[in-house]
Amino acid sequence: MTIETIYNTFLTCSAVCTDTRKITKNCMFFALKGDNFNGNTFAEAALDKGASFVIIDEKQYQKSEQYILVDDVLKTLQALATIHRKSLNIPIIALTGSNGKTTTKELINAVLSKSYITTATIGNLNNHIGVPLTLLSMTKATEIGIVEMGANHQKEIEFLTHIALPDFGLITNFGKAHLEGFGSIEGVIKGKSEMYDFLKAHHKTIFINKNDALQVKQVGNYKNTVVFGSQTQLLKAQPYISIAYKNEIITTHLTGTYNYNNVSVAIAIGEHFNVSTKAIIKAIESYIPNNNRSQIVKKNGHHIILDAYNANPTSMHAALSNFEQLNNTNKVAILGDMFELGNEAKSEHQAIANYANELQIEQVILVGENFNTTTKHDRISYFKSFEDLKSKFDTFSFKDQMILIKGSRGMALERIMELL
Template sequence: MEIEQLYNLYSQSFLIDTDTRKIRKGSIFFALKGENFNGNLFADEAIAKGASYAVIDEIIETDNTNIIKVKNGLETLQKLANYHRRKLEIPIISLTGSNGKTTTKELINAVLSTKYNTVATQGNLNNHIGVPLTILSMTPKTDIGVVEMGANHMGEIKFLCNIAEPNYGYITNFGKAHLEGFGSFENIIKGKSELYNFIKKENGIVFVNSDDKLQNQQSEGIKKISYNQKVIALEEVNPYVKVTFKNITISSNLIGKYNFTNIAAAITIGDYFKVEPLDIKTAIENYIPTNNRSQIVLKNSNKIILDAYNANPSSMKEALENFNLLKSENKIAILGDMFELGKESLKEHQKIALLATSFNFNKVYLIGKAFSTVTVKNAFQFESFEAFKKSQNYININNTSILIKGSRGMALERILDLL
């Protein structure tokens, strides 16, 4: 079946599903495949549950006439998304970066949604499947799309741009994330800058933090809207970020100086799209982080900064520096391994261990196989969460500020149950 024919079927509902547990009536089910699943086996079930059609790429035994066979289901999904994007003819803002993508995307969405019918990436579905699904969740009623793009190898951002065809772009920062896949920090810069390259080619516009030298360098020769601390001022971080913009004070629910640029980007983009300053203020002040991203958790007498969604050397350094500035008599840092660092793993974990113990924290706990191999004084090291739990070092922690940060695979939010 040609993409145009498939699009005519899709446009009857503008609904795409890939999970038979969440089928919506009238949708088109795409039978995607992975290491541990094969959606082709559930095509009949999807239609029985209400899908109008099912797209498969393997021959299955069925009498259902609403099953559509294609050569490659994922490639067809991506082509359909690109075809739809061209039909939409709306502004699409794509963002990538080493840290803060999802938080920034949520803030941009919150701000723009005060004036426009905005559709944004759900959660962090920012890969070769998530991006086309985001595009296909937009309808003719959508005014603006906000598409988050993630990558751990060269060429991935370029590939995602060719699907979403953004005409606006923003890179949060260039940091040491996914070193294993990119191979070097220089490649990270090149890989993330693939967004800039696409926007430049399409004569689009990028939003740039002009206080960031790398952003300035990489965005040379592109139409840009810049912001800096002269335009949007950082007032305080104790622990929540407070900024001023056009003589309006915005008190966020986000902690850490590192969230200032995330907030500033959302303000800048909202202002560009003519959202009223007071509506920008309301949107940002009403945004509350979830999913273990820089959350403040009050438990018994302790104040816990839970940042256990992800970690890399750049974000870990910023979190520790911010925690050091926090006004509190008693501080404990509990850090988990940083994943996907490849051959740089030992060196980067060593740097973070030395940084953490250089501050005047009461205690530093390092958890994970990588952290257990570093050489450091004045820190408690554990090879696993289970070893930390067994040690019972967490008993009798009271009236203390606690930073919990590690990569998603460490699942350090489990520590909350111990405190």
């Protein structure tokens, strides 16, 4: 069966699905494979639960015309997404970067959805499976698509851009993330800049922060750009950031000066798509972060900056710097290991430990095997694991404190909330 025929069949379905636990009536199920599962074995169950068709790549599971046999389910999903993207004929905005991708995507969506019907990446489904699923979730009603793209090695962004075929793109920043896969910060810059390479090659539009010299250098003299960074001014971040914009003050629910650029690009994109100033301001002010990303939570007298979704050396340094600048006294930073740093893990964890030791933060607690192997500072408390910290948590007398909680996803430091 040709991919065009499969696409015509897809158009008769209500949605696509890759998980039998989330089957919806009349969906098309893609029997993807993973390290520990074979989706082909779930094809029959998907039909029993209401799927209209299942895409499989192992002939022994084919039992009726509802089973569509292909050479490779994943490649079919990706090819189908590109065909669908072309058929929609709508502007697609793609973004990547080392830090702040998901928050920026949510801000852009909040702004554009004031004037358009938008479809954006759900959560951080930003890889070789998530990007196709995002595209296939777009309908004829969608007026603008917003696609987040993540990567941990070279050529991944290049691959994703050729699936999504974006008309507009941006990179939030270049940072020390996924060094294990990229090899170095230079590798990160090269890998993320594959976004720029695609946009330039296809004469598409780049949104560029004029205040980020590294990005300006990567874009070079390419003319089809929308420059931002002068429309707004950061006023304060105590703890939420306030921004001056067109003789108005935007008061956000975002903490950290590092979120200023994320807001700025959302405003620039809103302006480019002719969203009114009033609607832009309302969208930014109404956006409340969640999912452990720069959330401020009040609990038992504590003000907690819960930023435990992920961490890398760049974002960790920025979070600590911002935390020190807050006016509050009696501050505690609880930091967890940063993953995917490869050969740089030891030196990067040592650098963060050294930096935290220098700051005017009353108490620093480091959690994880990487932090535990660094050269120790007397004023810092070290724990090999979360369980180790949990067993000794009662020895700390926390009372009415400002607490920063940050670590990589694998550390799951949001569990500390249960201990406070």
